[in-house]
Amino acid sequence: MEFTIALVQFKPVQKNVAHNIQKIQSLLQGIQADLTVIPELANSGYLYPSKESLIPFPEPVDGEGQFLTALRELATHTRGVIVSGYAELANNHLYNSAIAICTEGVLANYRKTHLYAGEKSLFLPGDSGFRTFTWKNVCIGMMVCFDWIFPESARTLALAGALIIAHPANLVLPYCQNAMITRSIENKVFTITANRIGLEKLGEQKLTFTGQSQITGPKGEIYYRGPKNKSTVHVMTIDPEKASDKTINPQNDLFLDRRPEIYEM
Numbered sequence: 001m002e003f004t005i006a007l008v009q010f011k012p013v014q015k016n017v018a019h020n021i022q023k024i025q026s027l028l029q030g031i032q033a034d035l036t037v038i039p040e041l042a043n044s045g046y047l048y049p050s051k052e053s054l055i056p057f058p059e060p061v062d063g064e065g066q067f068l069t070a071l072r073e074l075a076t077h078t079r080g081v082i083v084s085g086y087a088e089l090a091n092n093h094l095y096n097s098a099i100a101i102c103t104e105g106v107l108a109n110y111r112k113t114h115l116y117a118g119e120k121s122l123f124l125p126g127d128s129g130f131r132t133f134t135w136k137n138v139c140i141g142m143m144v145c146f147d148w149i150f151p152e153s154a155r156t157l158a159l160a161g162a163l164i165i166a167h168p169a170n171l172v173l174p175y176c177q178n179a180m181i182t183r184s185i186e187n188k189v190f191t192i193t194a195n196r197i198g199l200e201k202l203g204e205q206k207l208t209f210t211g212q213s214q215i216t217g218p219k220g221e222i223y224y225r226g227p228k229n230k231s232t233v234h235v236m237t238i239d240p241e242k243a244s245d246k247t248i249n250p251q252n253d254l255f256l257d258r259r260p261e262i263y264e265m
Contacts, residue, residue: 014045040085085168
């Protein structure tokens with residue numbers, strides 16, 4: 001089956017939700033895709049000195065806020081589902097989240113399980129568990145940025161039936177893109193890492209994001225790796241059914257050969 005993916009890479013700007021919306025709209029103008037993936041914290045940008053300074057920019061999962069409303073409207077033009085990272089506000093708590101949203105509304109919401117560095121002073125650890133949703137009969141899982149370093153993240157999604165893993169990210173470490181090749185191989189899934197670009201500053205702290213957004217296949221194929229510091233959209237068609245077969249050879253199956261009773265610590 002044919003399933004079209006759009007991968008978005010850009011620089012979200014701190015404290016400027018309207019600008020970030022306009023940038024995403026501009027990049028996706030005229031593009032149609034079954035699944036569009038947008039970077040982590042695409043509404044708010046990344047570096048903030050405190051929860052109080054971040055509070056004006058997150059929004060609730062109900063889809064009625066400025067950013068999520070714009071994504072829902074944009075989905076009518078892409079004619080598919082959009083997975084985007086965003087700062088979420090729920091009961092006065094902040095979460096680093098990813099949402100799957102279409103014209104009809106929210107399909108799934110995932111709160112980042114593994115917080116990285118200074119995120120721990122802004123967000124609560126995710127309490128949603130790893131989430132999947134189905135679009136056009138394809139099971140899609142979501143994880144966010146630093147979840148990549150824990151093999152359990154992608155494995156949990158794959159065991160739940162995900163053929164594609166949508167992975168919004170704000171990467172600063174240099175290892176993720178290569179690690180996601182392994183995540184694809186060890187689970188025989190497609191992975192879509194939508195990373196941001198650019199430099200952010202907070203006082204004397206500086207973070208340079210690595211770009212190189214990536215699409216990998218179930219045999220470790222690198223279908224696409226983007227530029228390091230340029231806004232871009234990449235559109236391609238895949239066959240998700242290629243991720244349904246977990247056999248390695250007639251004697252070995254990735255999932256049937258698992259021995260969880262041995263792995264428990």
